Amino acid sequence: MAAITLKHINKEYGDGYAAVKDVSLDIGDGEFMILVGPSGCGKSTVLRMIVGLEDITSGDIEIGGQRVNEKAPRDRNLSMVFQNYALYPHLTVYENIAFPLRLAKTPDAQVDERVRNAADLLELEEHLERKPANLSGGQRQRVAMGRAIVREAQAFLFDEPLSNLDAKLRGQMRTEISRLQKRLGITTVYVTHDQVEAMTLGDRVAVLRKGILQQCATPRELYEQPANLFVAGFIGSPPMNFIPATVTDDGFNTPFGDVQLPGDRTAGLGDQEVVLLGARPEHFDDASVVDEAVKDRGLTFDAHVDVIEWLGNEQFAYVPYEAPEDITRQLAELERELDSEALRTQLVVALDAASRLPEGQTASLWLDLRKVHVFDPATGDNLTLVSADSAPGASEELEREAEATVERDMSDTGPADSAAAGSTPDRVDGAERPTDTTP
Amino acid sequence: MREYSTRQRVLWIVGGALIIIYCLFPVAWLTSLSFKAPADLTNRQFLPTEPSTENYEQILPGGSAADLFMPALRNSIGISLIATFIAVVLAMFAAYAIARLDFSGKRLILTSALAVAIFPVVSIVTPLFNLWRNIGLYDTWPGLIIPYLSLTLPLSIWTMSAFFREIPWEMEQAAQVDGATSWQAFRRVIVPLAAPGVFTTAIISFFIAWNDFVYGISLTSTSAARPVPAALSFFTGESQFVEPTGAISAAAIIVTIPVVVLVLIFQRRIVAGLTNGAVKG
Numbered sequence: 215m216a217a218i219t220l221k222h223i224n225k226e227y228g229d230g231y232a233a234v235k236d237v238s239l240d241i242g243d244g245e246f247m248i249l250v251g252p253s254g255c256g257k258s259t260v261l262r263m264i265v266g267l268e269d270i271t272s273g274d275i276e277i278g279g280q281r282v283n284e285k286a287p288r289d290r291n292l293s294m295v296f297q298n299y300a301l302y303p304h305l306t307v308y309e310n311i312a313f314p315l316r317l318a319k320t321p322d323a324q325v326d327e328r329v330r331n332a333a334d335l336l337e338l339e340e341h342l343e344r345k346p347a348n349l350s351g352g353q354r355q356r357v358a359m360g361r362a363i364v365r366e367a368q369a370f371l372f373d374e375p376l377s378n379l380d381a382k383l384r385g386q387m388r389t390e391i392s393r394l395q396k397r398l399g400i401t402t403v404y405v406t407h408d409q410v411e412a413m414t415l416g417d418r419v420a421v422l423r424k425g426i427l428q429q430c431a432t433p434r435e436l437y438e439q440p441a442n443l444f445v446a447g448f449i450g451s452p453p454m455n456f457i458p459a460t461v462t463d464d465g466f467n468t469p470f471g472d473v474q475l476p477g478d479r480t481a482g483l484g485d486q487e488v489v490l491l492g493a494r495p496e497h498f499d500d501a502s503v504v505d506e507a508v509k510d511r512g513l514t515f516d517a518h519v520d521v522i523e524w525l526g527n528e529q530f531a532y533v534p535y536e537a538p539e540d541i542t543r544q545l546a547e548l549e550r551e552l553d554s555e556a557l558r559t560q561l562v563v564a565l566d567a568a569s570r571l572p573e574g575q576t577a578s579l580w581l582d583l584r585k586v587h588v589f590d591p592a593t594g595d596n597l598t599l600v601s602a603d604s605a606p607g608a609s610e611e612l613e614r615e616a617e618a619t620v621e622r623d624m625s626d627t628g629p630a631d632s633a634a635a636g637s638t639p640d641r642v643d644g645a646e647r648p649t650d651t652t653p
Numbered sequence: 654m655r656e657y658s659t660r661q662r663v664l665w666i667v668g669g670a671l672i673i674i675y676c677l678f679p680v681a682w683l684t685s686l687s688f689k690a691p692a693d694l695t696n697r698q699f700l701p702t703e704p705s706t707e708n709y710e711q712i713l714p715g716g717s718a719a720d721l722f723m724p725a726l727r728n729s730i731g732i733s734l735i736a737t738f739i740a741v742v743l744a745m746f747a748a749y750a751i752a753r754l755d756f757s758g759k760r761l762i763l764t765s766a767l768a769v770a771i772f773p774v775v776s777i778v779t780p781l782f783n784l785w786r787n788i789g790l791y792d793t794w795p796g797l798i799i800p801y802l803s804l805t806l807p808l809s810i811w812t813m814s815a816f817f818r819e820i821p822w823e824m825e826q827a828a829q830v831d832g833a834t835s836w837q838a839f840r841r842v843i844v845p846l847a848a849p850g851v852f853t854t855a856i857i858s859f860f861i862a863w864n865d866f867v868y869g870i871s872l873t874s875t876s877a878a879r880p881v882p883a884a885l886s887f888f889t890g891e892s893q894f895v896e897p898t899g900a901i902s903a904a905a906i907i908v909t910i911p912v913v914v915l916v917l918i919f920q921r922r923i924v925a926g927l928t929n930g931a932v933k934g
Contacts, residue, residue, distance in 0.1 A: 267826050287829040300827035302847040314831040317841075361831065 215241045216278030216368040216401060218264060223273035225259050225425070233259045235425040237272075241369075247394050248416035249405045252448070252553045256425035257405045258373055264403060265292050270419060277368055288317075293362035294371040298378065299354050301346040301361075308333075308342040312362040318365070332360040335394070352383045359394070369401040374652040376411065388414060407553075409449050413437070421445050423551065443594040446492050446587060447552055449632050452530060452562040455498075456548075456589070457491045466491065469535045470515040473583060480588055482597030488541070489597070492587035495530065495564035500571055501578035513581045517561070522573045531571060533561040533579070544591055672861070674790060680909070687902035694898050708903035718888055720902050724876035725884030729908065732794055733862035736801035740858045741851060743802075744809030749839065751819035753825075763814075766807035778871045785872055792874045796800070800868045805858035812857065816850025817843070852919045863912065881908045 218241040225234035226488035234256040241247045249257040259638060264275055266287035268580075275282055282290050293314070301310050315325045333339050336356040346354055362370055374386045375391070392415050396403050406412055412419045413433040420430040421444070429441035433449075440446035446454045460565055461468035461483070465474035468491060483489070501514045521532040537545070537559040545559060563579060571577045588597040654708060657665065676789035685710050686694065689701040696702065712722040751759055781800060782791070830839035844851070869883035876884070885904055888897035 265830055267829070287826070288832040288834065292830065293831075293832045294827070296823045296827055298821065298823055300821065300823035302824065302828075302842055302846075304848075313828070313841075317828075317832040317837060361827075452885070 217241060217245075217276075218369055218401060218403065219274075219276040219279075220260070220264070221274040221276070221550075223260065223275065224271045225256070225263060225268065226271045233425050234263070236623060237425070237427045239420055239427070239430060241401060244399045244401055244406065245418040246392075246402045246415060248412040248419040249403065249422060250407065250412040250419055250448075251422035251428075252425075252551060253407055254487050255422040257407075257422050258437070259425075260422070261294075261371055261373055261403060261405045263286060263370075265294050266290050291368045292371055293365055293367035293369075294373065295355075295358045295362050295375045296417060297374045299346075299358040301354055301357055303346050306343050306345055307338060307349070307357050309359075310346065310357055311338075311364050314365040328364050332364045335363070335397075336360050351379050352387060355379060355387060356390075359391070362630060363394070363398065367400070369403065372402065372404040372406075374406055375404075376406070377408070380420070384411075391415065409451065413449065419446060419449075423448075438600075440492075440587070440596055442596055443490065443492075443548060443591075444551065445590045446589070446596065447548055450494060450513075452495050452564075453552070454492045454494050454547055454587075455561045455563075457493065457561070458537045458591075459489050459491050461487055461489060469537065470517065470581075471513060473513045473581075473586075474581055475586060475588065476511075479583075479598045483588060483593070484590075484597075486590055486592070486597075488538075488591055490541070490589040490591050491595075492589055493581055494585065495562045497559070497582045497585040498563040499580050499582070500565055500569045501580040503566065503569065504580045509580065510584075512583050514578060515581070516576050518575070519563075519571060519577045520574060522565075522571065524567065526567060527569050529565050529569065531563040531565055531577070531579075533563060534558055535561065541591065616630075664703050683905055686898060687906050689899055691899055695897065708899040709907075711900050712904050712907070721876065721884055721887055722881070722904055725879050725881045726908070727798075728876070728878055729863060729880040729882075730792070730911070732797050732801065732878070733859050735794070736798045736805060736862045737855050737858040739798070740802055740805040740809045741813075741855050744806055744813050744854060745844070745847075745851065746811050748813035748817050749843065751814045753822075763811070766810050769803055770807035770811075774867050777803075778867055781868075783870055791872060792878050794878050796872050797868055797878055797880065800872070801862040801865065804865070805861050808861070809854045809858055812854045813847065816847050816853075819850075820846050854914060856919060858881075859915065860912065863908070916923050 218239075220237055220239040220241075221553040223234055223237045224232065237256075237260060239247070250262055251257050259268055263270050264277075266282070266285060266289075270283050277290060277292070280643075302313060305313065308329055312325050313330045315328060321330075329342075330339070331343055336359060338353070338356055338360060341349060341353060341357075346357060349357065355378075358375070372391070376387050379387060382404060388411055390403075395415075404411075404415060413436075416433055418430060419433055419436055423444050429436060429445045431439070431441075436449045440449060440454075443456070447456070455466050457470070459468040459473070461467075462472065465472055466489065473491075497602070504512070504514075517533045519531045519533055523530045523532075542559055544572065565571060577585045586598075589595065589598055682699065685699055685701060688706070689706045690703060690705045693701050694701070710716050712718045714723060722818055747762070749761065750756070751763065777800070785791040785796050790799070824842050824846065825838045828842045829835070833841065864882065865880070866882040869880040870886065873879040873883060879887075885901050888900050888904070
């Protein structure tokens with residue numbers, strides 16, 4: 215067990231390609247840290263540098279306060295689960311798990327005890343004598359984890375361990391990994407490109423983009439206070455809507471009407487003429503069900519809903535709109551970076567599953583302006599965040615406030631606002647850790 | 654799997670049978686010849702009129718040609734095994750380096766290995782004969798093992814580096830993270846995984862050495878090092894008018910047996926894809 219510290223880590227490949235640029239991270243003892251980002255963002259490279267499979271171009275990595283830059287992987291005492299598991303096919307499950315112990319020349323009795331313990335923990339007892347080739351994907355994955363936990367390593371490193379499993383099994387194993395990590399309390403670094411895994415597993419999540427660390431915060435903070443356009447677009451599914459707006463004397467001019475935002479939302483606004491307003495799908499609602507008491511805190515507008523997707527627990531309405539060309543191009547660029555493709559500028563609106571908004575017609579929608587973020591399209595910075603950061607302890611305050619709002623809504627107002635405010639936190643709540651450590 | 658119509662299936666079976674008969678007919682004839690008595694040899698019949706083991710008795714211990722055949726058999730086995738062993742061990746390290754490491758001259762090694770492998774044997778044999786005589790390697794085991802290595806080593810390097818390349822690099826990295834040194838990772842993970850490749854290579858090397866005739870006949874003069882293929886040409890009949898065909902056939906059958914046995918033993922290992930289950934299925 216040990217803390218892992220990354221100090222200004224750089225990685226440049228032989229051909230001059232800089233995969234990781236000046237990444238600094240402080241991973242606390244026992245913390246579950248997620249490295250997340252679209253493919254090619256350098257997250258796996260960071261992990262491989264920690265474990266020692268990749269040379270560090272510059273910067274320092276410390277494990278348990280000791281600089282390990284030049285140490286071979288075997289001397290770092292870390293254990294790693296590979297994306298394709300990398301089980302030894304010529305050995306039985308038992309010997310696979312025992313492999314690190316055999317290398318360390320552990321006495322047989324102790325090997326047996328520890329392998330049995332690990333197998334017990336991962337429910338692999340009845341497979342111990344089988345070969346990896348005869349196991350299912352999930353079982354192989356568990357063997358790989360067994361091999362990692364059998365040794366008293368200083369930290370666990372996971373490199374997209376669930377990406378080869380099917381969706382259902384992935385969900386189960388996710389919970390299993392989370393449970394295991396809490397039980398063992400060992401520092402864990404987990405690489406994934408899946409933002410759901412990132413949100414649900416991590417104590418803290420580090421978002422990387424093109425080798426640069428964008429933001430490292432608790433899942434809740436990432437969701438509620440994304441540092442920039444990239445993080446805002448990456449975290450959340452469906453992603454945050456970005457609405458182009460021109461700054462006017464008394465507010466913003468958007469394709470959906472003029473809006474005025476609460477003061478704290480625009481504190482970072484300088485002399486920008488055009489901004490992007492970021493609004494999560496669940497911050498919209500069907501205007502007809504919004505409580506009168508909160509209605510004037512938001513923007514009510516009419517829009518043409520062309521497609522509705524009903525998912526049972528909620529539904530998404532799609533509202534296409536026209537945006538200036540340069541903004542469209544920038545949004546498309548952002549989408550490409552996020553490994554998706556924007557076909558058209560559209561709003562995604564999450565509605566209560568009970569809502570019966572008709573498809574293909576104009577509907578009256580409502581946007582909660584208290585939750586809107588303002589982004590500078592040139593730099594991508596979140597101008598709202600600047601204001602939140604300026605007040606010390608703002609994030610906790612905001613969190614508490616948000617929770618209080620949900621409770622209040624649940625108890626005394628109608629279903630309308632609770633649906634709007636409640637649907638997001640619901641999703642995040644599941645992910646929230648009791649050990650939420652805000653840096 | 655494609656479904657075949659009855660007509661197609663019959664054609665496949667007939668075609669297959671024809672090929673098998675074509676390939677095995679000489680072997681069958683050789684077998685039949687080896688059981689024929691000397692008087693029977695030229696009777697133009699496939700089956701011996703009266704099967705006899707006379708030819709085998711002649712070449713096995715106690716027979717008249719035993720002092721020619723038995724040392725040759727010993728030489729063949731010894732020389733081929735040693736040449737194979739050295740080739741496989743050396744090729745294992747070379748192929749691992751070629752598959753895993755990035756060093757300058759990698760392509761040069763591979764292409765020169767290929768060049769050596771296809772170099773015509775007859776063109777080296779005369780200079781080698783002179784050289785061996787001068788340095789005292791003529792008619793010795795090393796005198797044959799060394800030229801055999803020049804044939805087997807390049808081929809072994811090529812086949813094994815192909816096998817090593819197939820092994821996912823993660824296996825080795827996993828071993829290193831698990832606490833293995835490079836040597837431990839090689840010995841405990843890579844070599845067992847490459848076992849099918851090692852066996853395939855070993856068998857191919859063994860055959861090359863076992864079947865060689867040109868080096869065998871040119872670089873030896875006595876039974877001290879003469880291998881079986883060369884020794885066969887020294888068989889004589891009971892008189893100069895009797896062809897030694899029967900004895901040669903019997904010897905040929907005997908030297909074929911180890912080859913067949915080897916292939917049968919190792920075919921499962923050769924075919925088995927041992928890396929199954931290493932990575933996601």
